[in-house]
Amino acid sequence: NGIALVLGTRPEIIKLAPVIQACERRSVPHTLIHTGQHYSETLDSVFFDQLGLPDPDYNLGVGSADHGKQTGEMLIGVERILQECDPETVLVQGDTNSVLAGALAASKLDVRLGHVEAGLRSGDREMPEETNRTLADHAADRCFAPTEQSRDNLLAEGIPEERIEVTGNTVVDALERHKELARERTTALADLGLDEDDYAVMTLHRAENVDDPERFRALLFGASRAGDSHGLPVVYPIHPRARERIEEFDITVPEPIRLVEPREYLEFIRLEDAASIILTDSGGVQEEACILGTPCVTLRDNTERPETISAGANVLAGPDPATIIHRVEEMIDTDGDWENPFGDGTAGEQILQAVTRAPEEVPQ
Ligand code: UD1
Ligand code: UDP
Known part of the structure; x- marks a missing residue:
């Protein structure tokens, strides 16, 4: 029960940290599932240490491989763990193969799926990340878009408005804290x-x-x-x-x-x-x-x-x-006084609140 967070790479550890910390502050039960896509100390455990995160509850240890093998092994592993821990919601963040595997596993088991950093589009279909993020958005029950522009991208692809929430990007929360x-x-x-x-x-x-x-x-x-x-x-x-x-x-x-x-x-x-x-x-x-x-x-x-x-x-x-x-x-000589478009550093809290809202308040 509670929330399962699936992560596997350096940016996902950094950008899910504010959501994990919000779970801890509010005593929301949560399970950390690490796919093992990143495993070198310099891309993985140093971030858990420095961000003060608990060790993952599960680590699939999938490691490096071609896309199909890597994503397939993660899908098999995440599905097995979700069946075991039966969460109400699965959260994935970003656009890596770990995200695609987490999203597919949750949606096939009919577990509510939230995609953090939804709606980003480069328009470049050759990037594996573009495929991953687009499929995760379409599989998700809740799309947490960092900006109005990412919300508009989702609407333009026919994703219903009720599924989308603009929260800012958790990267701001992490930066402000550190x-x-x-x-x-x-x-x-x-x-x-x-x-x-x-x-x-x-x-x-x-x-x-x-x-x-x-x-x-x-x-x-x-x-x-x-x-x-x-x-x-x-x-x-x-x-x-x-x-x-x-x-x-x-x-x-x-x-x-x-x-x-x-x-x-x-x-x-x-x-x-x-x-x-x-x-x-x-x-x-x-x-x-x-x-x-x-x-x-x-x-x-x-x-x-x-x-x-x-x-x-x-x-x-x-x-x-x-x-x-x-x-x-x-x-090089620009003065850096532009506006930050990525929100006010409360994305982690907003996402957790949306995820833990009573069922009758959640759009279907
Ligand atoms: C992945 C993501 C990319 C993201 C990046 C973040 C996909 C398709 N790509 O790319 O979107 O920007 O993570 O850093 O999911 N390796 C190690 N140690 C590790 C991990 C990888 O040495 O801990 C080496 C291996 O040789 C491996 C290569 O890096 O073959 C690539 O790793 P992989 O996970 O396939 O993709 P990234 O390039 O890390
Ligand atoms: N980062 C880091 N050490 C480095 C390089 C990057 O801590 O030597 C952090 C950086 O602050 C950012 C994240 O890693 O938060 C970006 O990850 P990466 O570039 O691997 O992935 P991407 O964002 O492109 O998916």
């Missing part, structure tokens, strides 16, 4: 020999960017030239997927890019906060840059976070090095 701590407690800059406002941070991990050697090389070259032209080191905490590709394609990473291990959450948000500029292909990092007031150049051809672009916090640059250099030039 931003000051990150300033006070971490030595994130000193550890890497960096000075405030005198470096760039980069993350690149998305399959479409790093699995293609020519594209990955072009992105690295563009980022290195952009760093050079402003005299900035480009610190790149590297996701294991990208690290493997660098080895496999025998890529020499150009200066002034500095590869470092993935950072813990507090260390990373401190790095984002104090950077001159952020270069990224991450969804969560685009949002955090916008919320923290650090200008961002997104190293992709599209984004499912267009609110960051309308706010003036983010611009797109594909793999063309000249475009990357130009976009960095354009953004």
Whole structure:
């Protein structure tokens, strides 16, 4: 009974933390089901520790594999656990394979499903994330949309209004809770020999960017030239997927890019906060840059976070090095006083309240 939260990757741990903490505050029974999609300490257990989360009640330990095998094993495992613990509601967050598996398992068992961060669309059907998030939205009984724009995307696909609630994004709750701590407690800059406002941070991990050697090389070259032209080191905490590709394609990473291990959450948000500029292909990092007031150049051809672009916090640059250099030039001196479009930091509470509302109040 109660709520089962299915999670499996770094961003889901971070963005479900505010909902888990709201469950704890309100003594709502909850079960944490970890698919094991991420398992390296730097992508997984450090976040449980730093965010003060309880250990998962279940860990399926599925690990890495091709999409079908990975998603299929997670589906089998999540279904078995849901049959065992019989929750009233299942929550999934975001757009990974863990989300798709959790959503399918819940909907086939006819358990109420809530999708946190619903309604994001890049319009790019080649991204596995676009498939995952769209299917999860359509399977869900409750879609927790972070913004009006994501709500409109759902309505445009025929999802009934009663299923949708605009709550803001839980990324704001997590940042508000940890931003000051990150300033006070971490030595994130000193550890890497960096000075405030005198470096760039980069993350690149998305399959479409790093699995293609020519594209990955072009992105690295563009980022290195952009760093050079402003005299900035480009610190790149590297996701294991990208690290493997660098080895496999025998890529020499150009200066002034500095590869470092993935950072813990507090260390990373401190790095984002104090950077001159952020270069990224991450969804969560685009949002955090916008919320923290650090200008961002997104190293992709599209984004499912267009609110960051309308706010003036983010611009797109594909793999063309000249475009990357130009976009960095354009953004680097922006002052960061745009509005945060992702809500007031109460998304976790709002989602829990919606989920625990008495049955007669819940739209059918
Ligand atoms: C997944 C999500 C992506 C999300 C990202 C967050 C899908 C389809 N993709 O991508 O949307 O942005 O997580 O970080 O769900 N690996 C490790 N250790 C780990 C996990 C992965 O070394 O703990 C390596 C393995 O070599 C693996 C590769 O990274 O093959 C890719 O892992 P996978 O879970 O398939 O996708 P991500 O790239 O992490
Ligand atoms: N993050 C982190 N350490 C890092 C890189 C990212 O803690 O070295 C955090 C970041 O603050 C954000 C989340 O990881 O909250 C984003 O995850 P990721 O980029 O892996 O996934 P995406 O958001 O693209 O799905």
